[in-house]
Amino acid sequence: FSTVKASARNGAPLYLQLKKSIEDAVQRGVIGPGDALPSERDIAVKADVSRVTVRKAVQDLVKGGILVQRHGSGTFVAPRVERVEQSLSRLTSFTEDMARRGMAVTSTWLDRGVYPPSPDEIMVLGLSAKELVARISRLRIANDTPLAIERASLSATVLPDPTAIGSSLYAVLERTGNRPVRAVQRISAANLGDADAKLLDVPPGSASLNIERISYLATGKVIEFTRSIYRGDAYDFVAELRLAG
C-alpha cells in the first residue's frame, strides 16, 4: 500500500486510492481469502496516510464484501465460498445434494406453521378456499455457509404438522408416499434486500438466483410450491442439452 501517498496528487481522495490498492492486493493474491489484514496503524504508516483514511477505506471494503470484520479479532479478506455445481436435470433435495458432496447440512427455521393460503398458493397448489397451507421457511446451510433461503408451501392435508418435519422435507414426503417425481423450475436473477442479505451473510444488493419450483406427483397433482433465494456467488446451475429432433 506504500504507493498511495506517492500518487496522492493525481486527484482522487486518498481513501479511495488506498481502497483500490487494497482491492488490487486481494485481486493479485498478495493477501488471500481468510488472511488477516495488517493493523490499521501498520497500513497507515506504510501508506503514509492517516488512520481515519485507513478506516474509511476498510469500511468501504467491508460494505462491498471484499473484507470482513470480526469483533475482537480484526479484519480479514472475505473467505471465498466454494461454488456448488447443481444439476438441473435431477429432482433431488437439498439434503441429498449436499450429502453427495460430503457437506454437512444444517437449517435455521424462519417459519413453520399452518396458515390460510395466499391467492398464489390456492392457484398453484389447487387448494379449495377452506383448505389450509403448510409453510416451511428455512435458511439452508452447508458446512457452516448459508447458501439459500427456501420458502416451501404444501397443502396442510399432506403436511398437517410442519413442526414435525426433521431436517429433510423430501424424506418426510418419501415416507408418506408423496415424493414428487417431476418438477418445473424457473430461475431468475435478482439483488438481495437487506434482510435476506443478512441471512445469507453477504452485502446488501448482492446477486441472487431466485428459483421457483413446482413439483408434481406421478398422478399429476402439484405437491410442492417452493420459492428459494440462492446466493449468486455460490451456485452454478448446470444442464445438459441435446440436439433437438
Ligand code: 16G
Ligand atoms: C431443494 C428444492 C426445494 C425442496 C428442497 C427439499 C431447489 C431449487 N429446491 O432445495 O424445492 O423443497 O430441496 O430439501 O432445488 P430437503 O429434503 O433437504 O428439506
